[in-house]
Amino acid sequence: MLSSMSAALLTVPALSACGSSGSKSSGTSNSTVELSFFYPVEAAGPLATTMTALVNDFNKAHPKIQVKPSFTGDYATNLTKLLTTVKGGNPPDVAILSLGDQLTMLDQKALQPLNELADETDISIPFDDFYPAFLDETKQDGATYGLPFQRSACILYYNADALNAVGVTAAPATWDDVVSAGTKLMAKKQVQWGVQFPTGIWQYQGLAIEAGQDLNASDLSHVNFNTPAAVTALQWLVDLSAKYGVSPKGVIDGLVAPTAFTGGKVGILYNTSGSLTSVIQQSKFKVGTAFMPKKEAYGSPTGGGNLYILKDIPTERKRAALTFLEWMTQPAQGARWSVASGYIPARKAIVSTDEWKAFLQKYPQANTATDELQYAVPSLRSHASNEVGSALLDAMQAAVSGKASAASALSTAQKKADSILAQYR
């Protein structure tokens, strides 16, 4: 009796021991290196499926390196998961992060400089081929941390057929155009809602830029949440429903809105260019795309994510990880990914592939995001990005639900952000 019980008790630690050998094993001898890879998806489209297929192809082509991809939700959930695992001592090897997340991870000193790694190993990374607009953001203190992979801008999608039916033949180019087009659409009952602008801080940043000032400040310990431009931008959002009646009242979910658009219920949609392919394919009408309509100027945040390698992983895995990154950013893979999604090609070599050229023939709308890059700025970044972003999101939600005025909501957000960032100044 005693022996069987103690045997039972002893197996528990043994289970955990043999279990824990998983991610930390060096596996040097017969060396199939296993990499774990976290990736988020925050754009409409069957992107998780495409990602899985891409990774499978990598695994087939590299029998000695097996990558295990894990979908981790949207960017915020992805970051939370990463922070948790970094703290828990079992981080993944490779991850996709947005720019704001990159800073939070750098604060934790959790990311590997890629230029150093490329020098140490014999894997050459064509840093020069990546668009500076994308690559430069991943640099800090002279080191390059990320390789651009799924980059986007915020663009306007519109139901060209419906707009034509109400006599609007040109794409809306200004804020006022959007309102008037939306009003006409609803008057003739072409759609259920004229305009939907997802209640998200990323898209909102575009409006703020267009109204005159970026949300980003000059350094990472400050943000500009309650400037006159920011208030104007948020007020316009509120007015879309409160004053002009072209949008539904309340919070608009950025993952639900595209479905409403493709289903013909919404006439004009602001969304990431990363959902271009699926939006066009799912719509039974002609889809037009355009820059985010301007106010004082055109403007858009860049979005999406880059590929990063985590720092505290065994050395032989870093080499394998860099091989994976290099492969994923090769023109063939980059073209495949951009064609499946609508994400902007991250490097020049991708644009010259036949696959991308053929895609452009079929979907000339894909040029919109690329052309808009001249007006694009890096997305919101600061220390404690999750918390700071949360404060801004609260303000947006409060304003569009009518719980607070745009000005007071943003003032609260600024105070909150300042108190969070105070510890970093």
Next chain:
Amino acid sequence: MSTGLPSRRPRPRSSRRHSPVTPYLFVLPGLLFVVVFTVFPIGWLLVRSLFRENTAHPNPSFTGLANYKDIFSDPVFLKSLETTVLYVVVVAPVSVVIGLVIAQLINRKGIVASVCRTAFFYPIVLPLVSAATIWLFIMTPDYGLLTHITSFLHLGSSAPLANPGTALWAIGLVAVWRQAGFYAIFLLAGLQAVDPDVESAARLDGASSLRVTWHIRIPLLWPTLVFVLTLAMFSAFQTVDLVYVMTQGGPIDSTRVMLFNIYETAFSYGNTGGASAQSVVFLVILAVIAAFQIFVVDRMRSEIDA
């Protein structure tokens, strides 16, 4: 069963022939896990809530009651406290009342009652994530079932999860849908324990069904009702899964219940000290509810039994 020995005292209902160590060995395995994963964590939270530990100060340093001062001046925490209490105070009684209605309806023989029994009970075993997903789809704005229904009834479109005034109650609706059948099980057992003679006597005296319910059933059902109410309060207090899947605390923190806030504070913002303090507050309130159960319910039970 005579052993031949004279009985010196009444047989105790316990085994005598074991070494003094054996009971402890029997209890040890389970107790080990209970101590490691329940008792120790409580102590850990109490201690760690007195230390500052967050992303800006990763090394824990003793700060006394500073964390408590911080959370009680943090509007988000206070709101989560208020939201949770409001939710519990409304959703728990509503689920119990609906459970009682269901119990009454199925407390009879017949095919209808048996078939409907399954209808009311299946949400209990339906995985919570499935339930949340299903209702998320039903409540989706623009093309969810609910919007179709309200448009059909000319009530306009509905987006309960997008509106801070209704999001919490939308979650409550799902919770009630899910839990009412569970409480009905207990209440059914309670109803069936009510002495039918008392009831028939009342009916013979001409009392209508409603009066029977009000004056006879409910008083006798009272201990069960209170027990079920406490269960409901516990369950409502621990809501977090639904919030995570359906609203992530929004819109504007209107569904940010305490457990969700604790989770975000600890894992999303990295503030272990603050999250520990919040957890301690949470546990204290739980203890109050539990004390209510132990002292009030058991006293009632013994009164009834007497």
Next chain:
Amino acid sequence: MRKGMKVGSTVATMLLGAVWLVPLLWIAVTAVRSQTDSVAGRLFPHHLTWSTFAAAWHAAPFGRYYLNTCIIAVGVIAVQLVTSVLAAYAFARMTFRFRDTLFYIYLLQMMIPLSALVIPNYMTIKHLGALNHLIGIMLPYFGSALGTFFLRQSFRGIPIEYEEAARMDGANLWTIVWRIYLPNARAAVLSFLLISFSFHWDDFFWPLIVTSSDERRPVSVGLALFTQSSESGAAWQLVAAGALIVSLPILVVFAIFQRQLVSGYANGMR
């Protein structure tokens, strides 16, 4: 008047039951028709298609999720059975010092949900090196106060004569516990196993925190993330199929064991 009341309550029962069934029916309908039908919200689909289930199955590693969930649920209830039977016997039939104190410690676990203790338990699991492993999800549940409670009640109801008779036959304590008490508490054991199994099939929050890679996720976490990713793919029919795939086994178990499950809950109250 009596008959009127009876008809009235029958109708009420059917109406309420129908309302309760709507979500399940709606998700079943959504899973077998196209996305455009779902968005348009037509009550009756134009075409029916079963291919969605296959598509959903391939879109996420549901097979893996199932395996994980089964390992977790079965593993947990197996260990819980052992620890609970032993502890229940001790509390039911043995006298020893601190018995009541230890029992109250067990009681403590029933009062305090795991969800309130995630942070310290997360640290413990991390120090054991069990993060992102199934055993890490399972460990906190191995000692079950609920099971001990159930079984203690049940054991107390078993006539002591059985034990005494077995003793006279020379049986030792171990045999008595497992050969006499356990079989006689079959109803309580079954109820408890069912309740625990359905709880662990359902468990979401704790596994969410412990697991970080896809291959370790149980079905609950997998479905939540699948919903998130498919929602963005606007593929509600996939989500619906996924929800059904996840729910089906437990619904089947429920259908078979409905009576035991219900009586288990009811008896647990006493």
